[in-house]
Amino acid sequence: MRTLRRPRTTWWKTGVGLVLTALMLFPVYWMVNESLTRDQDMRKTPPNWFPVHGTLDGYRAVLHQQLPYLGTSLFIGLGTVVLTVAVAAPAGYSLAKLRPRGGGLLSFALLIAQMIPGIIMAMGFYAIYLNLGLLGSVPGLIVADSTIAVPFGTLVFAAFMSGIPGELLQAAKTDGAGQLRTFWSIVMPVSRNAVVTVSLFAFLWAWSDFMFANTLDSEGGAQPITLGIYHYIGNNNQQWNAIMATAVVASVPATVLLVVAQRYVAAGVTAGAVKD
Amino acid sequence: MNSTTPLNSAAQPGARAARDTKGVPGARGAVLTAPRRGPASGPRLTSANWAGWAFLAPVAVYLVAFYAYPMYRNIELSLHHYTVRSFVHGGAPFTGLDNYRSVLSDPAFGPALIHTLVFTGVSILFQFWIGMGLAVFFTRHFRLSATLRALFLVPWLLPLIVSASTWSWMLNSDSGVVNYALHSVGIAPIDWLTSPKWSLASVIIANVWIGIPFNLVMLYSGMQAISPELYEAAELDGASAWQRFWKVTFPLLRPVAAITLLLGLVYTLKVFDIIWIMTKGGPAGSSATFATWSYQLGFGNLLPEFGPGAAVGNLLVVMALAFGLVYIRAQRKQREA
Amino acid sequence: MKSQSMTRRLAAVGLALAVTGAAAACSASKSSTGAGGSGSGSGGAAAGGTFTVWDPYPQFDSGSAWSRLLTKCGTQAGVTVKRTGFDTTDLTTKVLLAAQQGDSPDVLIVDNPVVSTLADAGVITDTGTTHLDTSGVAPNLLAAGQLAGKTYGVPIGANTLALYYNKAVLTTAGVDIASVKDWSSLTAALAKVHAAGKKGITFSAIGTEEGSFQFLPWFWGAGANLKQLDSSQGVAALALWTGWLKQGYAPNSVIDNTQTTSWQEFATGQYAFSENGTWQLANAKKAGFDYGIIPIPAMNGGTAAAPTGGEFVTIPVQDKTDRYSTSQKLVACLTSADNAQATDTTLSYVAATPAVQAKQVAADPDLQPWIAAVAAAKGRTSDDLGTKYPKISQPMWTAVQAALSGSASPQAALTTAQNAAAAATK
Numbered sequence A: 001m002r003t004l005r006r007p008r009t010t011w012w013k014t015g016v017g018l019v020l021t022a023l024m025l026f027p028v029y030w031m032v033n034e035s036l037t038r039d040q041d042m043r044k045t046p047p048n049w050f051p052v053h054g055t056l057d058g059y060r061a062v063l064h065q066q067l068p069y070l071g072t073s074l075f076i077g078l079g080t081v082v083l084t085v086a087v088a089a090p091a092g093y094s095l096a097k098l099r100p101r102g103g104g105l106l107s108f109a110l111l112i113a114q115m116i117p118g119i120i121m122a123m124g125f126y127a128i129y130l131n132l133g134l135l136g137s138v139p140g141l142i143v144a145d146s147t148i149a150v151p152f153g154t155l156v157f158a159a160f161m162s163g164i165p166g167e168l169l170q171a172a173k174t175d176g177a178g179q180l181r182t183f184w185s186i187v188m189p190v191s192r193n194a195v196v197t198v199s200l201f202a203f204l205w206a207w208s209d210f211m212f213a214n215t216l217d218s219e220g221g222a223q224p225i226t227l228g229i230y231h232y233i234g235n236n237n238q239q240w241n242a243i244m245a246t247a248v249v250a251s252v253p254a255t256v257l258l259v260v261a262q263r264y265v266a267a268g269v270t271a272g273a274v275k276d
Numbered sequence B: 001m002n003s004t005t006p007l008n009s010a011a012q013p014g015a016r017a018a019r020d021t022k023g024v025p026g027a028r029g030a031v032l033t034a035p036r037r038g039p040a041s042g043p044r045l046t047s048a049n050w051a052g053w054a055f056l057a058p059v060a061v062y063l064v065a066f067y068a069y070p071m072y073r074n075i076e077l078s079l080h081h082y083t084v085r086s087f088v089h090g091g092a093p094f095t096g097l098d099n100y101r102s103v104l105s106d107p108a109f110g111p112a113l114i115h116t117l118v119f120t121g122v123s124i125l126f127q128f129w130i131g132m133g134l135a136v137f138f139t140r141h142f143r144l145s146a147t148l149r150a151l152f153l154v155p156w157l158l159p160l161i162v163s164a165s166t167w168s169w170m171l172n173s174d175s176g177v178v179n180y181a182l183h184s185v186g187i188a189p190i191d192w193l194t195s196p197k198w199s200l201a202s203v204i205i206a207n208v209w210i211g212i213p214f215n216l217v218m219l220y221s222g223m224q225a226i227s228p229e230l231y232e233a234a235e236l237d238g239a240s241a242w243q244r245f246w247k248v249t250f251p252l253l254r255p256v257a258a259i260t261l262l263l264g265l266v267y268t269l270k271v272f273d274i275i276w277i278m279t280k281g282g283p284a285g286s287s288a289t290f291a292t293w294s295y296q297l298g299f300g301n302l303l304p305e306f307g308p309g310a311a312v313g314n315l316l317v318v319m320a321l322a323f324g325l326v327y328i329r330a331q332r333k334q335r336e337a
Numbered sequence C: 001m002k003s004q005s006m007t008r009r010l011a012a013v014g015l016a017l018a019v020t021g022a023a024a025a026c027s028a029s030k031s032s033t034g035a036g037g038s039g040s041g042s043g044g045a046a047a048g049g050t051f052t053v054w055d056p057y058p059q060f061d062s063g064s065a066w067s068r069l070l071t072k073c074g075t076q077a078g079v080t081v082k083r084t085g086f087d088t089t090d091l092t093t094k095v096l097l098a099a100q101q102g103d104s105p106d107v108l109i110v111d112n113p114v115v116s117t118l119a120d121a122g123v124i125t126d127t128g129t130t131h132l133d134t135s136g137v138a139p140n141l142l143a144a145g146q147l148a149g150k151t152y153g154v155p156i157g158a159n160t161l162a163l164y165y166n167k168a169v170l171t172t173a174g175v176d177i178a179s180v181k182d183w184s185s186l187t188a189a190l191a192k193v194h195a196a197g198k199k200g201i202t203f204s205a206i207g208t209e210e211g212s213f214q215f216l217p218w219f220w221g222a223g224a225n226l227k228q229l230d231s232s233q234g235v236a237a238l239a240l241w242t243g244w245l246k247q248g249y250a251p252n253s254v255i256d257n258t259q260t261t262s263w264q265e266f267a268t269g270q271y272a273f274s275e276n277g278t279w280q281l282a283n284a285k286k287a288g289f290d291y292g293i294i295p296i297p298a299m300n301g302g303t304a305a306a307p308t309g310g311e312f313v314t315i316p317v318q319d320k321t322d323r324y325s326t327s328q329k330l331v332a333c334l335t336s337a338d339n340a341q342a343t344d345t346t347l348s349y350v351a352a353t354p355a356v357q358a359k360q361v362a363a364d365p366d367l368q369p370w371i372a373a374v375a376a377a378k379g380r381t382s383d384d385l386g387t388k389y390p391k392i393s394q395p396m397w398t399a400v401q402a403a404l405s406g407s408a409s410p411q412a413a414l415t416t417a418q419n420a421a422a423a424a425t426k
Helices: A007-035 A057-065 A067-098 A103-114 A118-132 A138-161 A166-174 A179-190 A192-208 A211-217 A225-232 A240-272 B043-078 B084-089 B098-104 B109-139 B145-151 B160-170 B177-184 B199-224 B228-236 B241-270 B273-279 B290-298 B306-336 C002-028 C065-077 C088-100 C112-120 C139-145 C167-173 C183-195 C209-221 C232-246 C259-267 C278-286 C321-334 C337-347 C354-363 C365-375 C388-404 C410-424
Strands: C050-055 C080-085 C107-111 C161-166 C199-202 C271-277 C291-294 C311-314
Touching (some): A007 A240, A007 B109, A007 B145, A007 B199, A057 A225, A057 A240, A067 A138, A067 A179, A067 A225, A067 A240, A067 B043, A103 A138, A103 B043, A103 B306, A118 A138, A118 B043, A118 C088, A179 A192, A179 B043, A192 A240, A192 B199, A211 A225, A240 B160, B043 B306, B084 C088, B084 C112, B109 B241, B109 B290, B109 B306, B199 B241, B228 B241, B241 B290, B241 B306, B273 B290, C050 C065, C050 C088, C050 C321, C065 C080, C088 C107, C088 C112, C107 C112, C107 C321, C112 C139, C112 C388, C139 C311, C161 C365, C167 C271, C183 C199, C183 C232, C199 C259, C209 C232, C209 C259, C232 C410, C321 C337, C337 C354, C388 C410
Parallel strands (some): C050 C080, C050 C107, C199 C271
């Protein structure tokens, strides 16, 4: 049950919220502005706040060439989410509640794992995938992208799941539930918050990933949209409005997904928050 | 939250399991503490252990399969003298800590270290507190709050090359919109990216912008688990909004805040794309951090020097490790307090 | 107790990582399954298998003329060509990684200063092994691909730098382009342009190889030598640039400009001059104003030597050496006169052989000044520098950045650079 809503003040808050969001998203607006700018106005002094002599060239190029990539990106994003949660949630639960011997060691290793620079990871993956024949494959990219999220996810799940009251688990055990059953029926529903947080980050990281896609999928058939940007980075010339247009086109469906997910999540969280 | 975080050794028995019927993570103070509950002895320990490791198995496999090799490779690269020829064909001589010695005695080391510390410290400071402020703001629901919160995540949808390039364009000395806005209020244009004085500040600003969504989401999620009854109780006791934040929200948020800070630190230490795209670590190394220096040594020039590049990368890992140890120590102190 | 368990834990982690790492490394180590993959499901089009081609032209997608040319050459050689375009800055690393893993492409097209590095690494073959014909290529263009007396590839085309100028701006400022012959007259012209309220010159001084590339015509034009960065001539060149910045003839943004963004500044129509390359010709024609080209003047008159740009077509080392004959056919097809002309026209490059250059001029007289510029151009790795060049180039661009941003005087900056370069090339 949330605090009583006082209708007078909520509108004021909405206003402030809009201003803050506008400030935060100003660079995104600028990106859209640039995507519509002609090459010769890109460095105009002073710059145009609004794309006055706009051009749709960038978008024409993108929509003509990049749309199939969106599907691949979506597939990779969702795949990464599923894999990350599947691997990280049980591990987080184990670290938080079951606490087997050596669990602390593993947590430490997870922390170290996140400190490895991305490009070193990419180089290592290249060697492994080359030998496994996974270069240029979408499932391979899903696994690679999930490595960004899995250590993070495990630690976050562990952090959130520590707060689950011991009695809940005790009660389940008394009722005769096994470990797996306890995990699936009790722990997971109650950890919705954590699932959402981890899923969100896993999706965002996979969606915007460039490094792994570049190293591992350059020669692949199905490529994520971030690689589509490469089409506009020529060896001597870069088509900036097309690059920005690619980013805009890539962001629109994902933003819609995010907004929808948040609404669903907000409803879910209120309903399923850890309560007695 | 259970004040024994997973990072503490499982060998420490008797962890005090804080338990609160409202599910408040780690509530201290007015909280019923359960009797000390450690791993039971005998057969139950074994079965719990097995189950524990069964659940951990995927992650363990993950770590071994995907992290061990790159980590090993990175260390190996830093302990040998690699030329491009020996990189391709093998046979690089083992030179022990020579690469580290040359990195430490390089004139670029000191500035890079300072820049790394300043960049990380200032970024985290601003990211965290702005994220905290926004999380508090969004906790009290109002119309459109869910949508606006989702929109705050849009920066994370963009590949870094796009967001960094956009900031680059915005901060351009002559045709950038920031200088234009400053000019319209009478401030002289600033050479954001091209002056040694401002280059570090510019990349910090861009990095803070990119880091806000992460902090917002984590802290907001943590705040969601704090029961409103606690706030109501505090309000009934006469606490102001400010006091409510410091006495209720902040302490209860501590574990989530701690992990947010730690992860934020680790991620910020690794930040390289933003700086590289905006200033390439320049001009004249004025915005070079360990991450950009490592990249520059290994990949950023025509003749890669993998050994020193890996050495700098490992130094970064050591720095991050140091922070990790601080975190564990702080957690342990909190647990014992 | 605390520290003991911590030490034990750290040791255990370290050991575990080391052991698993070693195991993983042993199994993942370089396994030469033969490079390039032959006959892996090539859809029946050619009997000879699949040959991989890597190039730095990601802007050309599968429907482009370049892709079609590769397919055509493949068919002529009796094989299927699988082509991947990479970002040119990434390509070196990718090639080194691939070579390490035994997965080099069959044909590699790569930027010319990198050829020495790859040759030194033993990644690419020399023309003696593959019997590539380089007889028609202009010697100054071939020099960039030569190391220790051996040639390692064929240029697909060449480009270089010159000064584009905006006729309208110069007219407004009352500058006669014919009067710009050396540095002092150029600076005087810039002063006039500045006085007329327009902007002077734009170029790229970014902290990457591009910055060095753009600085070299002035450096060489002063008579300086890359083996001695802090000679008085070198300092004079850098002082020219810092002088322009100080007086406002060049914008501050040059410190962060790539050649693309520098061109965008010129394309606004507010600048009189832009130092840019042959590849901008297509953009120049679209610019919407009347433009002209003059070669970059040397300090005391004459044309400054500009660095050569452009890519080389090379054949990487393979385990199965019988692939070389087909690769050689592919390369010969790509660099044949007609094909080279088509490719160079698309890329806006000058051809590498005088024969094809003549054909280019016949088709487009605008190219004449560029052909002259390319004839006077010099490879960056020539003068026997080879793999020393990258070790000199990096301190040089750092010095340029330091001087232009005011952190050091040109003399001090170049002295620091020379010390660094000398130490690195010992």
